Amino acid sequence: MYDHRLVQTAVIGHKDSDLPVILPMDADELDRWRKANPSRSYWCGLQLGGCGGELSDRRYTTKVCHFAHHLSAPVCHRKDNGESSADHLFIKRGLRSLLGKQGQRGTVETRNLGSGPGDAVDLHLPAARRKLRFQLSSLDYQSWRAANLALGDDLDEVDWLFGADGPLTEELLARNGYSLRFRLDTVGGERRIHIGSRTDDKPAVRWASLEDCRITQAGLLTSRTESVRASSRHPEPFAFPIEGGAVFALSPEASVPGDSPFATEGRRLAVADVRPLGSPVVRGVLSLPDDVETPLAQYVYRTAGPARLLVRDGADGWAAHLDGFVRLDANQAARTGLARALPEQPETKPVPAVRTTRQDPQRPPAPVMAPPAAAAGRPSQARKGVTLTRDQAVVRVRELLRRAAPQGRKLLWPALAEQLGEPLVGMSERDRIDFLVEVDSPLWDTKPVLSVLLRDDSGPLPCLPAVLERLGVKGAGGLAADSSAVRAWAARERERAQALYAKPPRPVPDRLPFTQSARVLTKKQHRQVDASIRSIRHHKAKDDLTGAKVRSSTAEERQKVREVSDRVERKMAVLGDAFPTSKQARRTLSRARLWLKFATPGAVIPPDPSKLAQQALRANSSDLLAELSRTAQEMMEVRARYW
Structure with missing residues (x-):
């Protein structure tokens, strides 16, 4: 009966030995190894997690050479047999050798942290009250924090070295200004140890052989980390x-x-x-x-x-x-609420109750929003005797409509004018059209028209079709506000608004096209039309972008787009969820980033670009700068509302 496991590592001398060896895989190298070490015995060592049985070396010319258990060996449940399975013993031997060469006093021990005897190697320097841990097994942040506190109970410092970059090396880099790594390379029957260092000002890892490092009161030093530690950097909060x-x-x-x-x-x-x-x-x-x-x-x-x-x-x-x-x-x-003395408030008048709107008999009654000031839980601008400017009124109405959208609520224009006062009170029909166009400008496919949430005493605002025509909605001109086409279009926009401003936001359906037909489609027919439109758009965009190239741009244009994008991104980080149109802002920012990626000389255009990538390919720098500027302006308006 033959042992077919490819055991590459063993210990020399006896089962409790901590002297590791790797069997050369090449037959010629194994021959040279046997001549140089004629009397050595090899064991499946206990410190490797092995069974303690004796091993023999097997020479092959058609496959790799490896160790094999004797027939008399006990049943072995060793988990790891490959080259790296004895790394903890090679590290242990290398650190002991370095301590001896440099005349330092210290102890080196391997640790079993739950998955095997090779989970970690600790170097303890009692004179420096310092410990170095070489972490070989995987570790998450919570386990690392607990281990770091346990190791540091009676020490001044604990240095951690990891085998690969990951979240914990980034954490240590941010805390200390440097992070340490280790790796092992196979040379004959040995594993050579290398120490890597990375500093926050030089992100590339610089490697040095363990023999070229120094063990001092400051720990294990390479030429790169010595200057960082010598500066005694105090970590920032x-x-x-x-x-x-x-x-x-x-x-x-x-x-x-x-x-x-x-x-x-x-x-x-x-x-x-x-x-x-x-x-x-x-x-x-x-x-x-x-x-x-x-x-x-x-x-x-x-x-x-x-x-x-x-x-x-x-x-x-x-x-x-x-x-x-x-x-x-x-x-x-x-x-x-932090002022030392509150200013006097002018006398206020009672606010009349809000009237309800007329409902479609085919639809369940929709909730009507309470007066804006009461819904917000604070006195209205009109009550405080403060007159809004036109720009402030546009921002305020837009905010109230966005708040009403997630619940499907509708606002009565007379109640809105009563609460906000000037300039809404006494506004002519032409002025109201101009005002609502400002509320919903610019018209984007991904942003719903909020004016559909406004109602008059007798139903939808009569000026709604004119507002839509001014915004650029094709087919809206000449229609009546109570026509079936306008009602169906407005119902879809309310559905889009409810999805966009919900928390969390939901997928926003496509906008309905306007038709001159008065026939109202069923929901199933709407879904079929939408699916057909999406399919046509997809295939057309795919055909248009075959062999696509991004529009030519100058280095100055790319630099301008990059600067404005960075500024918008910083503003988004400050506002966070307080920015009601953050979804659209993120899409605008993503489109600009993709445009910069494709506009870079030598950039490769993907063969099947996404919808956002298609938009970026069709865009030019002036369009992107205009969208980014509008986004930045909306952020400034949002910030102004809170103060």
Whole structure:
């Protein structure tokens, strides 16, 4: 009976030995190995996870040479037999040799962490109160954190070395400014150890033989990491963006502890009552630049620019890192709840109840939105005696329609005008058309027309077809607002709005085409028409893009698109979910990124591009810059609403 397992590693001398060996796979190399080592015995060592039985070397010319168990050996349940199965013993031997050469005192031990005796190798340097762990088995963050705390109980430092790059090496790079790796290469019957180092300023890994490293009080040093450790870099606190910013008011009666872990050169700390967007007020520490004027305690401020939450691993508390701030006026400060004295409110009049709309007898009654101010849980602009500008009214109406869309609610124009006041009150039909065109501009295929959510006393707004025609909806001109074609089109737009602004958003159906026929299609017929349109568009786009090339562009145009894209991406990171049209913004940004990719000289166009890639191939730099600029403007409007 023959042993057909390809056992490549063994230990020399006896079953408890920790002297590893790799059998050469080539027959000629094995012959030279036998001549150089005529009297050695090989064992399936216990420190390899083996059975402890004796092995013999088998020479082959038609396949790789390998070790084989004797017939008298016990049943072996060893998991790993390949070249790397003895790496922990080679590392152990290499570290012991390096300690001896450099006259250092230390111990080297292998660790079984649950999957075998070769899970890890520890080098303990008692004089330096430091331990190095070579991690061979896989490890997630939670297990690493627990092991790091356990190893560091009676030590000053623990250095981790991993066999491959991954999330944990990135974590250590961010914490320490460097990360360490190891790899082993087979040379004859040996595995040579190499130490790799990577620093945050030079991401490429630089490798050095273990024999060329030094063991000192600072641990295992290569020429690259020595300069990083010598600088004794103090890790910065971890920073997380505060989406949407925050408002704050200083608390002069409270003082910052002198040993605060967030004290940093060039910045000063202050205690304040802080309210992040959409959150309750919490007392915390602010980290402010030294070169700006100290905020005054009697005023309320909002952050200007990015705001970040600072935390330190193992330290209590947190701090808010601010680079700039702006003082709020009395009305704005009063709405935050942080003002020392609230301004007087003018006398208000009762608001009449909202009337309901007439319903289609074939449809269940649709909910009608309460007055905008009541739905938002705060007094309306009209009640406060504040007159909105036209631009502010456009932004406010757009916001209220987006809030109403997910629930399928409709807004009555008279109630809207009553609540918001000027400039909606007394607006002529022509002015109302112009106003609603601004609310829904620009017209995009992926964005629903929100004006379909507005109703008059007797039904849909009579001016809706004119608004659609001005927006560029083909076929809407000349139709009546209560025609079957307009009703069917508006019903689909309400469905699209409900899907887009739901949380989380749902797939948005395609927009219906306008037809002059008064016949209303069933839902099944709509789905069939939509499927046909999508199929035609897909095949047409595929035919148009056969051998496609991106439109020619200059380096200056590509640089301009790249700069505006980066600016929009930074604004999106600050606003987060507070940006109601973030889905469309992300599509615009993705289209710009694809355009930059295809516009780069030498770029390869995919043979079957996606729908977004097709749009990018057809675009030019001026169109992209216009879309990105509109997206940035919408973000500024959203940010202005919160303050």
